[in-house]
Amino acid sequence: MNMKPEPVIIIRKKRHEANHHSGAWKVAYADFVTALxxxxxxxxxxxxxxxxxVAVGGYFRDPYGSAKRxxxxxxxxxxxxxxKEDLTQLKNNLLKKLxxxxxxxxxxxxxxxxxxxxxxxxxxxxxxKGTFFENGxxxxxxxxxxxxxxxxxxxxxxPNPISIEGHTDSxxxxxxxxxxxxxxxxxxxxxxxxxxEFSGLHPGQVVQIRGYADHQLRDPKNPMDASNRRISILxxxxxxIEKTVTTAENKLPAIQPSSGSH
Numbered sequence: 001m002n003m004k005p006e007p008v009i010i011i012r013k014k015r016h017e018a019n020h021h022s023g024a025w026k027v028a029y030a031d032f033v034t035a036l037x038x039x040x041x042x043x044x045x046x047x048x049x050x051x052x053x054v055a056v057g058g059y060f061r062d063p064y065g066s067a068k069r070x071x072x073x074x075x076x077x078x079x080x081x082x083x084k085e086d087l088t089q090l091k092n093n094l095l096k097k098l099x100x101x102x103x104x105x106x107x108x109x110x111x112x113x114x115x116x117x118x119x120x121x122x123x124x125x126x127x128x129k130g131t132f133f134e135n136g137x138x139x140x141x142x143x144x145x146x147x148x149x150x151x152x153x154x155x156x157x158x159p160n161p162i163s164i165e166g167h168t169d170s171x172x173x174x175x176x177x178x179x180x181x182x183x184x185x186x187x188x189x190x191x192x193x194x195x196x197e198f199s200g201l202h203p204g205q206v207v208q209i210r211g212y213a214d215h216q217l218r219d220p221k222n223p224m225d226a227s228n229r230r231i232s233i234l235x236x237x238x239x240x241i242e243k244t245v246t247t248a249e250n251k252l253p254a255i256q257p258s259s260g261s262h
Contacts, residue, residue, distance in 0.1 A: 087120045087235060090154060094122070097150045103143075107131070111147070119160065119236040122151060125218070126229035133229075136173065138187035140195060144231075148192060153200030155235055162201065163208035164189045165232040170214045170223035186211030192231050207236075 045053055091113050098104055098111060110131055112123040124132050124147065132144035140148070155162060166189035168181045189209050197206065217228045 087115060087158075087160075087237075090158065090235070091115060091120055093154055094151060097154065098147070101146065101150070107143070107147070119234055122233040122235075123218075124231045124233075125227045128226045132231065133188055136184070138184060138191050140191055144192075145195060148195050149199045151233065152196040152198075155196070155233075156200040156202050156205065158235065159202075159205075160235050160237070161207040162196075162205050163210060163234040163236060164193050164196075164206060165210040165212060165234070166190075166192075167212050167216060167218070167228060167230045167232065168214045169225060169228035170217070181213030182211055184211075185213045188231060192233070196233075 045056060094113060098107075101107070110125045110127060112121075112125070114121050114123075124144070126132060130141070132141055132147070133139070134141065166185035166187070168185050173180050173184065186209065189211055193206050193209060197203070214223065214228065217223050218230060219225045219228055222228075
């Protein structure tokens, strides 16, 4: 009987050697770097000012700016200015409070509140007899004190910076060569600043004191008109500020002698 030989079965096992050229490690490394960067950002935000935290948070909530803006590009330590609609609300609040004054009917033509490209401008216009300041003096009258006592607490509710301007007309002031229009306009603006800070503005809110003498007349065709003598209080948008100037409490030096007004 012929016996057929059994077939020989050879089993070959494939060895799976580690592929050193795999890109899996790159994914893990990228995840590690991303997590490390996120940690650094969190640590930075924890040590940043509140406005920067609000700005970054506003971006992540609305990166395309389709909703109401909640973040602004602001340096460390600066307050976040309110948007334009809040200044409109402030204007309405101020008008209501001023209209409640007992003698407002006598003052309504001497107080103007308008929204400009710089912000909310409040103009206190003088009368020929001197409603807010006596002629040639920088001490406020009781009427001005009452008006500023209404304006300051409302403006102090906002973080927006404030500038205060002093203006004179072109009537001869005095024969003194050491005190004229420049000094008087600066002193009146500074007087308004001191009283408003005492009455409700928060520290540092006033960032500029400007004295224009008779160089920015309200009524250039009538340079002697009393309305050219005025105090302007400007509650500013941040975008309108190009340079911040902080003045000392004492009077500002004269830029040039003037034979100006009172």
